[in-house]
Amino acid sequence: MDSLIIQFSRYAILFLMTIYTLQSYLVFGRREDDDREFIFLRQNLMMFMMHFIAFVIMFLETRNRDILFLYGAQFIYLAATLVFYRNLYPRASKLIVNHMCMLISIGLVMVTRLSLSADRIDAYRHFEIAAAATALALIVPVIIRKVRVLTKWTWLYAAVGIGLLGLVAVGASETYGAKLAFTVAGITVQPSEFVKIIFVFCIAGLLGRAKTFRDIVVATAVAAVHVLILVCSTDLGGALIFFITYLIMLYVATRNIFYLAAGFGSGALAATAAYFLFSHVRVRVQIWQDPFADYAGSGYQVAQSMFSMAAGGWFGTGLMQGTPENIPIVEQDFMFSAITEELGGAYAICLILICMSCYIMFVNIAMRLSNRFYRLVALGLGTMYGVQVFLTVGGAMKFIPMTGVTLPLISYGGSSMLSTVLMFAIIQGLYILREDEEEQIERQRERELAARRFF
Amino acid sequence: MKGRGKGNLPPGDFSERQIEIPEFVTEREQPVRRAKPPGKPASKKQRNKVYGRVAYLFSAMFLALAGYLVYFNISLAEQMRANPNNHKMEEQKQYVVRGSIYSADGEILAGTNINENGNETRIYPFGNVFAHAVGYTTNGKAGVEAAYNTALLTSNTSLVEQVEKGVKNEKVRGDSLILTLDSRLQQTACAALGAYRGAVVVMEPSTGRILAMVSKPDFDPNRMGEDWEYLIAEDAGSPLMNRALQGLYPPGSTFKILTALAYIRQNAAGNAYEAYRYDCSGSITNHDVTIQCFDGEAHGSEDLQTSFQHSCNTSFANIGLGLDLNAFADLCEDFLFNQDLPTLLPYSSSQFKLNSRSSYGDIMTTSIGQGDTLVTPFHMALVTCAVANDGVLMKPYILERIENSQQTEVQETKATAYKRLMSVQEAEVLQSYMRSVVEGGTGSSLWNDWYTVAGKTGSAEYEVDGNTGLEENFSTHSWFVGFSNVEDPDIVVSVIAEDGGTGSSAAVPIAKAVFDAYYSENGYAVW
Numbered sequence: 001m002d003s004l005i006i007q008f009s010r011y012a013i014l015f016l017m018t019i020y021t022l023q024s025y026l027v028f029g030r031r032e033d034d035d036r037e038f039i040f041l042r043q044n045l046m047m048f049m050m051h052f053i054a055f056v057i058m059f060l061e062t063r064n065r066d067i068l069f070l071y072g073a074q075f076i077y078l079a080a081t082l083v084f085y086r087n088l089y090p091r092a093s094k095l096i097v098n099h100m101c102m103l104i105s106i107g108l109v110m111v112t113r114l115s116l117s118a119d120r121i122d123a124y125r126h127f128e129i130a131a132a133a134t135a136l137a138l139i140v141p142v143i144i145r146k147v148r149v150l151t152k153w154t155w156l157y158a159a160v161g162i163g164l165l166g167l168v169a170v171g172a173s174e175t176y177g178a179k180l181a182f183t184v185a186g187i188t189v190q191p192s193e194f195v196k197i198i199f200v201f202c203i204a205g206l207l208g209r210a211k212t213f214r215d216i217v218v219a220t221a222v223a224a225v226h227v228l229i230l231v232c233s234t235d236l237g238g239a240l241i242f243f244i245t246y247l248i249m250l251y252v253a254t255r256n257i258f259y260l261a262a263g264f265g266s267g268a269l270a271a272t273a274a275y276f277l278f279s280h281v282r283v284r285v286q287i288w289q290d291p292f293a294d295y296a297g298s299g300y301q302v303a304q305s306m307f308s309m310a311a312g313g314w315f316g317t318g319l320m321q322g323t324p325e326n327i328p329i330v331e332q333d334f335m336f337s338a339i340t341e342e343l344g345g346a347y348a349i350c351l352i353l354i355c356m357s358c359y360i361m362f363v364n365i366a367m368r369l370s371n372r373f374y375r376l377v378a379l380g381l382g383t384m385y386g387v388q389v390f391l392t393v394g395g396a397m398k399f400i401p402m403t404g405v406t407l408p409l410i411s412y413g414g415s416s417m418l419s420t421v422l423m424f425a426i427i428q429g430l431y432i433l434r435e436d437e438e439e440q441i442e443r444q445r446e447r448e449l450a451a452r453r454f455f
Numbered sequence: 456m457k458g459r460g461k462g463n464l465p466p467g468d469f470s471e472r473q474i475e476i477p478e479f480v481t482e483r484e485q486p487v488r489r490a491k492p493p494g495k496p497a498s499k500k501q502r503n504k505v506y507g508r509v510a511y512l513f514s515a516m517f518l519a520l521a522g523y524l525v526y527f528n529i530s531l532a533e534q535m536r537a538n539p540n541n542h543k544m545e546e547q548k549q550y551v552v553r554g555s556i557y558s559a560d561g562e563i564l565a566g567t568n569i570n571e572n573g574n575e576t577r578i579y580p581f582g583n584v585f586a587h588a589v590g591y592t593t594n595g596k597a598g599v600e601a602a603y604n605t606a607l608l609t610s611n612t613s614l615v616e617q618v619e620k621g622v623k624n625e626k627v628r629g630d631s632l633i634l635t636l637d638s639r640l641q642q643t644a645c646a647a648l649g650a651y652r653g654a655v656v657v658m659e660p661s662t663g664r665i666l667a668m669v670s671k672p673d674f675d676p677n678r679m680g681e682d683w684e685y686l687i688a689e690d691a692g693s694p695l696m697n698r699a700l701q702g703l704y705p706p707g708s709t710f711k712i713l714t715a716l717a718y719i720r721q722n723a724a725g726n727a728y729e730a731y732r733y734d735c736s737g738s739i740t741n742h743d744v745t746i747q748c749f750d751g752e753a754h755g756s757e758d759l760q761t762s763f764q765h766s767c768n769t770s771f772a773n774i775g776l777g778l779d780l781n782a783f784a785d786l787c788e789d790f791l792f793n794q795d796l797p798t799l800l801p802y803s804s805s806q807f808k809l810n811s812r813s814s815y816g817d818i819m820t821t822s823i824g825q826g827d828t829l830v831t832p833f834h835m836a837l838v839t840c841a842v843a844n845d846g847v848l849m850k851p852y853i854l855e856r857i858e859n860s861q862q863t864e865v866q867e868t869k870a871t872a873y874k875r876l877m878s879v880q881e882a883e884v885l886q887s888y889m890r891s892v893v894e895g896g897t898g899s900s901l902w903n904d905w906y907t908v909a910g911k912t913g914s915a916e917y918e919v920d921g922n923t924g925l926e927e928n929f930s931t932h933s934w935f936v937g938f939s940n941v942e943d944p945d946i947v948v949s950v951i952a953e954d955g956g957t958g959s960s961a962a963v964p965i966a967k968a969v970f971d972a973y974y975s976e977n978g979y980a981v982w
Contacts (some may be wrong), residue, residue, distance in 0.1 A: 311544070326543075333545075340524075349521045367507075394523075
């Protein structure tokens with residue numbers, strides 16, 4: 001009987017996911033605020049139903065009471081996040097809040113599911129970090145409103161960012177061939193995740209006031225130092241994310257397509273040079289070309305990822321029915337393959353579309369901000385997110401060579417979770433700021449009109 | 456003030472609250488966001504254009520990801536599921552009883568018996584006969600069992616049965632495979648190959664269906680556990696390797712089909728190839744390399760057709776020396792040398808190494824099917840299929856259809872063209888040349904009143920122990936490729952008998968047995 005429920009539940013999950021995804025695009029067609037509000041609430045319902053079904057399956061499969069406890073805690077957390085945002089920040093973009101909760105809930109489900117197959121994964125810890133990060137993020141909009149000097153610390157950002165990355169390059173322990181993390185007092189921190197945010201603030205400061213070509217050269221040099229340190233730490237994914245984000249920010253700040261073209265051109269040259277200079281780059285490219293050439297060695301991970309995705313097909317094997325744990329470090333770099341295997345290719349396409357909707361919303365918000373610095377910050381942070389999703393999803397399905405970055409908000413890993421939630425919160429904070437300003441302008445104008453009428 | 460143009464803002468200005476930089480007010484813009492003003496300032500429009508471009512760029516990247524996922528599921532997923540390293544489906548064993556495999560004529564080739572304790576045993580009623588084609592499931596997987604593992608462990612049974620079994624917590628029956636293999640042709644081919652090591656492939660050129668596939672030495676898939684040590688022993692002659700798909704052999708004279716095609720194509724203007732003349736004295740020497748005809752026989756004056764009919768080595772070495780070698784290499788790559796073959800079954804890629812920098816010796820030996828060229832019997836069957844099917848190679852397939860346990864069709868393979876490899880005219884010329892081989896050449900023992908055959912024999916020399924160059928170390932594989940019912944070809948047969956001597960001595964009689972069986976009333980050969 002259980003197997004029957006499990007077999008049919010995957011269609012229910014896919015159905016809910018499809019409706020959710022469709023609604024996140026259809027909502028743009030609605031003019032009335034009430035209509036939109038109704039769609040947003042319905043999206044929340046979809047998310048809670050998916051979360052519930054997933055936990056029912058995991059409980060039926062394991063009969064483990066911890067699952068029930070985790071479900072309760074996660075439900076309260078997701079509901080609280082939505083309630084807090086609605087009440088504290090009614091002007092926040094509800095679509096982004098919904099997407100953030102949706103992506104986090106998918107991550108919670110998948111991490112819980114993978115923790116049942118692999119001891120190294122601690123579902124409680126992941127949940128605690130998500131909850132703590134979300135709680136911390138709630139004060140970010142307040143900080144943005146109150147602390148106006150955030151925009152002035154350009155060189156401090158540069159110093160801190162380069163300093164942290166340098167420290168990692170020199171002193172960090174090596175995991176899976178890349179130097180990424182420090183362990184301080186039992187807590188492993190990945191500083192590059194936080195430097196992402198600092199970097200965007202720094203570049204926004206530099207480009208925001210750039211007037212001459214010399215200013216652009218300075219900004220480019222600062223960005224280049226970041227990227228080069230990451231390359232030296234063999235964090236290729238990180239280097240690529242910083243590099244592309246800088247190019248996009250430069251393009252938007254200068255509106256000069258030549259910079260973008262020149263940037264990608266020199267990037268391609270640098271990548272070619274790296275291919276011939278560094279053996280680990282060559283290995284990544286060889287794996288991408290044919291993971292089966294060295295199946296038992298370097299190609300194993302990507303080959304397993306291919307098997308996972310193939311096993312899933314369109315509709316997935318069903319939660320708990322596949323073996324995504326066969327992919328080494330599935331919980332970080334190959335979360336997308338695990339999702340595709342158990343929840344299906346169609347579900348995974350919906351997931352990509354949700355990430356795309358996030359990015360479009362970020363650009364949309366950036367475009368509507370009136371302050372040049374904030375505009376660049378919003379676009380830069382959004383682009384960090386977009387590039388990272390592209391690299392990890394593309395790498396997992398062998399569309400591009402694997403770069404070893406996490407799927408934001410979904411993958412297991414505290415630093416990535418915290419920094420992404422903060423990014424979302426900062427963009428929300430900027431959006432709220434803008435909405436407040438608009439209201440003020442509107443009020444001021446009404447006052448003027450009233451005054452005019454009075455005279 | 457012109458709004459936020461290119462860096463026309465004093466440094467530090469951006470830090471001010473927007474309300475204190477009255478952009479909206481000075482520009483007389485409607486401050487309400489949703490009501491867009493008709494006369495927006497140009498700079499803002501430009502700005503939005505740039506943001507729009509970025510949004511489009513990233514949307515395109517995300518859609519490319521989604522598109523690739525669709526492509527993966529349509530084109531790559533099946534191949535990944537068939538990969539021999541893929542053990543994903545093992546999990547399904549707890550829910551699904553492995554499906555059965557049938558031949559095209561309804562014989563059961565593999566089935567699962569369940570005893571009263573619920574233990575499952577995989578049974579192969581034909582034992583060795585289908586060993587390589589159908590494969591095995593103990594000590595790894597091979598053949599159809601490996602390639603279609605996913606289908607066999609997937610149940611598309613009726614909803615009613617799924618619910619019924621689900622409630623009772625019983626296993627459902629996996630889907631059955633109906634193959635294109637014909638049990639009678641397969642048995643005939645297996646018996647005809649006899650004690651030779653080698654392979655036989657029988658195909659239907661008009662559809663690409665694989666009718667028989669035999670490789671020897673073979674094994675009993677029912678006894679994999681017991682026989683394993685013996686099967687993997689070094690001196691066992693690699694019985695687990697499917698020589699039909701994975702055995703790489705020098706093609707010998709069967710390769711003259713492609714050399715002849717290259718010559719015809721390169722001398723097509725005004726049918727100039729018909730004017731080819733060569734006087735065979737039994738050997739040809741060029742830059743210290745000598746090529747001899749079989750037994751040093753001198754064929755005298757020949758044209759292209761008689762050169763082919765007599766399988767004249769000296770004439771073909773001469774032809775090779777006059778070819779545009781890059782065009783020849785392109786032709787062979789078109790014919791899937793150095794390329795992936797269109798099949799899910801595991802195979803070895805054939806190789807062809809000639810190019811414009813090759814030495815005279817390499818050119819001459821390669822033109823007669825020796826040199827560095829290596830090919831599988833399956834690949835030679837594909838080449839022959841293309842000739843027989845008037846130039847179009849049909850995509851080869853071994854899976855006719857998938858049925859659920861109630862015999863309702865789940866999926867059917869449709870015959871599809873892989874590619875046109877030569878023009879109809881070229882194919883017709885080759886057909887007539889191959890016909891002449893049977894009419895009065897090395898394949899004349901296939902001449903009969905019952906059915907017509909066209910083909911090409913081959914004797915592939917190879918060195919037994921490494922590269923000593925000593926005469927006594929050379930041995931000869933016996934090849935035959937051909938098709939029957941020349942006007943409207945029915946089947947293609949590709950045979951190799953290792954160390955069988957000349958093509959006509961070993962391979963031709965094996966092929967004859969297969970043709971006889973195909974045209975006999977009961978489907979078996981008349982012995």
